[in-house]
Amino acid sequence: MANAAGPAPGLTLRQVLLAAGQELRAAGVDDAMLDAGLLLAHVVGGDRLTLIRQGDRRLCDGEALAFAGLIAARAARQPVSRLLGHREFWSLDLQIGPDVLDPRPDSETIVAAALEQLGQKDGAYRIADLGTGSGCLLLALLQERPQSWGVGLDISAAAACQARDNAHALGLSDRARFMVGDWSRALVGAFDLIVANPPYIASAEIAGLAPEVRCHDPGLALDGGRDGLAAYRALLPDLPRLLQPTGKAALECGRGQAFLLGQIIEASGLHVESRHRDLGGVERCFIVSAN
Numbered sequence: 001m002a003n004a005a006g007p008a009p010g011l012t013l014r015q016v017l018l019a020a021g022q023e024l025r026a027a028g029v030d031d032a033m034l035d036a037g038l039l040l041a042h043v044v045g046g047d048r049l050t051l052i053r054q055g056d057r058r059l060c061d062g063e064a065l066a067f068a069g070l071i072a073a074r075a076a077r078q079p080v081s082r083l084l085g086h087r088e089f090w091s092l093d094l095q096i097g098p099d100v101l102d103p104r105p106d107s108e109t110i111v112a113a114a115l116e117q118l119g120q121k122d123g124a125y126r127i128a129d130l131g132t133g134s135g136c137l138l139l140a141l142l143q144e145r146p147q148s149w150g151v152g153l154d155i156s157a158a159a160a161c162q163a164r165d166n167a168h169a170l171g172l173s174d175r176a177r178f179m180v181g182d183w184s185r186a187l188v189g190a191f192d193l194i195v196a197n198p199p200y201i202a203s204a205e206i207a208g209l210a211p212e213v214r215c216h217d218p219g220l221a222l223d224g225g226r227d228g229l230a231a232y233r234a235l236l237p238d239l240p241r242l243l244q245p246t247g248k249a250a251l252e253c254g255r256g257q258a259f260l261l262g263q264i265i266e267a268s269g270l271h272v273e274s275r276h277r278d279l280g281g282v283e284r285c286f287i288v289s290a291n
Helices: 013-026 032-044 048-053 061-075 080-084 105-117 136-144 157-169 203-208 230-242 258-267
Strands: 086-089 092-095 126-130 149-154 176-180 191-196 243-252 271-277 283-289
Touching: 013 032, 013 048, 013 061, 032 048, 032 061, 032 080, 061 080, 080 086, 086 105, 092 136, 092 157, 105 136, 105 191, 105 243, 105 271, 105 283, 126 136, 136 149, 136 157, 136 176, 136 191, 149 157, 157 176, 191 230, 230 243, 230 258, 258 271, 258 283
Parallel strands: 126 149, 126 191, 149 176, 191 243
Antiparallel strands: 086 092, 243 283, 271 283
């Protein structure tokens, strides 16, 4: 795998995987062997167990060529999820494209915290997802609350279409609607829950992000303005209008932003009900009420 031509046909899966992992490691890719394994499993039409069980199987010409292209792209720091066109989030298989943020495991913190607010599994809750992107938050919640209904908004028409396609693929399209709009201005009615993962990277910090993020996630989903908190200032004042009296909002924030965001929430006349940390210990989610 050391040359640009990629693996020679006839090499075994085990040989190709080892060489690909070494190439990705040399390119500075974290989890090089894991990524190489995911890409090779995709090429041979199996999973990572296939690579173990069939480690002595030899690649054919087409497989070798396809795998070489994927490894070259990953070495150039294109994310695995974008190469494969999908991402697992909250056990859901979501299609992602260039117009939506690649869902992060950290955002599952919002889902877990939000489900605590939707305590009755068979409750018929009304949910809004502001800046829906791939629809990951809304669709995860609807999957867990089968009697509930939701609407997702995104300023990007392409993102709203991607979310709609995901809802259809997951069998949730009868309970999910997606609209194009600037935060919540297009919405009316009282919701039991509002979730949002707005852009929260300070503009000046975007250039320093990993190339997998900086070069492949859409700028609209990253850029949170001068201090990263511009989107919150835009959406918070509208929450009292949209939440029913016992309703809550679950908002994601970035590392180091919790203190200032808490001040902005309280200054908006809202109340912080609780804060939730992600698996890395970062304060990642605020539960907010209007009363």
